[in-house]
Amino acid sequence: MSSILLSxxxxxKGYFDLSFxxxxxxxxxxxxxxxxxxxxxxSWVLIFAIxxxxxxxNVNSTAVIIGAMxxxxxMGPIIGLGLAIxxxxxxxxxxxxxxxxxxxxxxxxxxxVYFYITPLDEAQSELLARTSxxxxxxLIALFGGAAGILALxxxxxxxxxxxxxxxxxxxxxxxxxxxYGLATGxxxxxxxxxxxxxxxxxxxxxxxxxxxRLMKFTPTAEMDKTRFAKVRKYIIAVVVLxxxxxxxxxxxxIRDSLSDRRIQHFVKAELNFPGTYILSHSVDAKTKTISxxxxxxxxxxxxxxxxxQQLKEYSLEKYQLHFIQGTESDSLMHQQGHTFAKQQAxxxxxxxxxxxxxxxxxxxxxGYQSLEQNTPAILQExxxxxxxxxxxxxxxxxxxxxxxxxxxxxxxxxxxxxTKGSLSRNERQTMQRWLxxxxxxxxxxxxxx
Numbered sequence: 001m002s003s004i005l006l007s008x009x010x011x012x013k014g015y016f017d018l019s020f021x022x023x024x025x026x027x028x029x030x031x032x033x034x035x036x037x038x039x040x041x042x043s044w045v046l047i048f049a050i051x052x053x054x055x056x057x058n059v060n061s062t063a064v065i066i067g068a069m070x071x072x073x074x075m076g077p078i079i080g081l082g083l084a085i086x087x088x089x090x091x092x093x094x095x096x097x098x099x100x101x102x103x104x105x106x107x108x109x110x111x112x113v114y115f116y117i118t119p120l121d122e123a124q125s126e127l128l129a130r131t132s133x134x135x136x137x138x139l140i141a142l143f144g145g146a147a148g149i150l151a152l153x154x155x156x157x158x159x160x161x162x163x164x165x166x167x168x169x170x171x172x173x174x175x176x177x178x179x180y181g182l183a184t185g186x187x188x189x190x191x192x193x194x195x196x197x198x199x200x201x202x203x204x205x206x207x208x209x210x211x212x213r214l215m216k217f218t219p220t221a222e223m224d225k226t227r228f229a230k231v232r233k234y235i236i237a238v239v240v241l242x243x244x245x246x247x248x249x250x251x252x253x254i255r256d257s258l259s260d261r262r263i264q265h266f267v268k269a270e271l272n273f274p275g276t277y278i279l280s281h282s283v284d285a286k287t288k289t290i291s292x293x294x295x296x297x298x299x300x301x302x303x304x305x306x307x308x309q310q311l312k313e314y315s316l317e318k319y320q321l322h323f324i325q326g327t328e329s330d331s332l333m334h335q336q337g338h339t340f341a342k343q344q345a346x347x348x349x350x351x352x353x354x355x356x357x358x359x360x361x362x363x364x365x366x367g368y369q370s371l372e373q374n375t376p377a378i379l380q381e382x383x384x385x386x387x388x389x390x391x392x393x394x395x396x397x398x399x400x401x402x403x404x405x406x407x408x409x410x411x412x413x414x415x416x417x418x419t420k421g422s423l424s425r426n427e428r429q430t431m432q433r434w435l436x437x438x439x440x441x442x443x444x445x446x447x448x449x
Contacts, residue, residue, distance in 0.1 A: 018215075021154045025217055028153050032083050033092060035076030038099040042073045046103055049073075050110040053172040054179070058115070060124035065173055070163050074103055074171045078201050079148060082208025085231065089220040100201070104175065111179020121184055123430045125437075128385035130170075130177040131192030133199055135250040138243055141200045144169040145207025153215060169200050184426065188387070195245065202242045206235070256285070256383065259316075260376045263290060266314045270307055273299055276325075280375055282393035284418045288318050291393060294325040378438060386431055391418030394439075412443040419448055 038046070049072040056064030080096030083089070115121065144165045151161035174197040181189030223231070260283065267281050267290075275297030282291045299307075308321055379392040393416040415435055423431070428446060435444045 018150075018154070022215075023153060023155045029083065029087070029217070032076070032080055032152060033095075035073070036080035036092070036096050036099055038073070038077070038103055042076075043103075043106065045071060045073055046106060047110050049172060050107050050176060050179075051114060054111050054114040054118075054176045057124065057126050057173060057176050057180070058118055058120050060126050062126065065126060065170075066167055068172050069166045069170060072166065072172050074107075075148065075166060075169075075204070077103060078171075078204045079145070079152065079208045081201075082145070082149070082205035083212055083217075085205075085235070086209045086212035087217050087219045088223045092220075104197070107172075107175040108179050108182070111176040112182045113179075115176075115180045115183035122426065122433065123180070123184075123186075123189070125385065125434060126173070127177050127180055127189070128430070128434075130174050130196055131189055132249060132384040132387060133192070133196040133246050134253065134384075135243070135246050137196060137199055138203055138246050141169055141203035142207050145204035146211055148204065149208045149211035153211070169204060171197065171200055174200070186424075186426070199242060199246060202238060206239060209235070253380075253383065257380055259283075260380065262314045262316055263319075264376050266311065266316060267292070270310045271299075273297065273303060280393050280395060282375065282391040282416065282418065283319075283379075285390040286418070286420060288320065289322050290316075290319050291322045291324060291391070293393060293395065294323060298325055299323055378435075381438070382431075382434075385434065386423075386427065388419045388421045388423065389417060389431075390420050392416070412445060413439055413441050415444055415446045417446055417448055423448060 049068045052071070053065055053068035056062070056068060077096045077100035080092060081100065084093035084096055147161055148165040151165070174193040177193035178190045178197070181187060181191075181193065263281070263283060267278060271278050271292065271294075276294055276299055277296045279293040279295050281293065283289070284291070304321065304323055311317055311319055311321070375392060375394050378394070379389070382389050382392065395414045395416070396412075413435070417431070428448070432444050432446045435446070
């Protein structure tokens with residue numbers, strides 16, 4: 001029995017054994033040392049890569065951004081930092097830090113110049129996605145760095161691992177976004193993106209350090225126990241301080257997501273009144289108010305009070321309800337019911353015309369229902385992109401416009417957006433364009449409250 005278990009263990013262990021693939025330690029260090037160098041061709045390649053990434057961010061092209069990541073030489077100095085600390089190579093540490101600082105400065109300045117002269121100065125979703133790092137970005141950098149140092153230590157240099165690491169960790173877009181923030185005078189873009197870049201530096205470097213220590217590379221110079229303990233404390237301090245803001249942002253996103261899920265469940269389960277249709281609901285996180293937009297039969301005061309009392313069962317006792325509703329005679333449901341009641345007295349031509357009207361009303365109701373179901377998800381997508389947004393309510397309008405000699409009906413969405421602070425004109429226009437693309441409609445009107 002023991003021999004069978006030993007055989008199974010040996011087989012499993014063989015799948016994870018790295019010894020037969022490990023390259024010579026001196027060759028690996030020389031390869032990394034060479035990639036740290038940023039003189040000559042590497043500097044020009046970096047500039048071209050920054051221009052490509054900036055163009056991709058500017059026109060919102062994911063494929064172009066990925067291409068820039070693949071040709072960027074930024075990974076070298078970061079891995080060099082982790083290796084230098086692990087093997088106690090002070091000269092490599094200085095060289096890596098100096099070249100990384102130079103590469104960062106070149107990248108940000110290049111991106112700033114591009115975004116200063118480009119006529120397309122609006123922030124696209126690819127730019128906005130780099131301004132709110134979370135703990136998930138920390139994990140991506142950590143596992144990406146681990147894959148990177150492992151690939152560099154193997155014979156053949158890991159095949160397609162390094163290109164994959166370059167794409168996953170995405171070093172280029174944050175620097176371009178930081179340049180965009182400088183060029184357009186938006187500090188939130190600069191600091192948010194630069195924080196994401198710093199996360200990548202710290203955790204790719206940390207993964208490299210841990211990988212080199214676990215693979216037991218020979219130190220360049222012996223480090224006494226006191227100095228090693230001090231270095232370890234510095235590493236832990238930097239790692240913890242880097243993680244804190246990302247952890248806080250992630251906690252808020254998860255908390256808001258769980259809260260929105262409870263609110264959505266409450267609205268569906270407790271506000272299901274006969275003859276009443278809940279058009280949409282929005283949440284003002286600052287005032288803890290849930291605004292309910294209803295059409296159809298009016299919700300009575302008694303029903304409203306009963307609904308308020310049900311909030312505690314969903315752990316929403318800190319919230320209050322605010323009902324926005326019209327009379328039954330003005331509702332779409334009443335219009336549809338009235339249409340059916342008149343059918344018996346109509347001619348075939350009138351019935352055909354009414355059928356078209358009913359189908360139009362049903363499409364409107366379907367649109368309202370889709371908006372209600374998607375509003376919480378859209379709000380969650382908006383929060384990382386527009387951090388000041390606290391609530392969202394969406395309503396569909398049919399706007400008639402004259403086009404030459406004919407009347408054209410344009411589908412318009414009215415977005416009532418609650419914010420914690422004021423939005424700049426650029427941010428408002430960006431939000432309007434993002435909502436238009438996200439909702440796939442002709443027009444979006446953004447109203448701030």
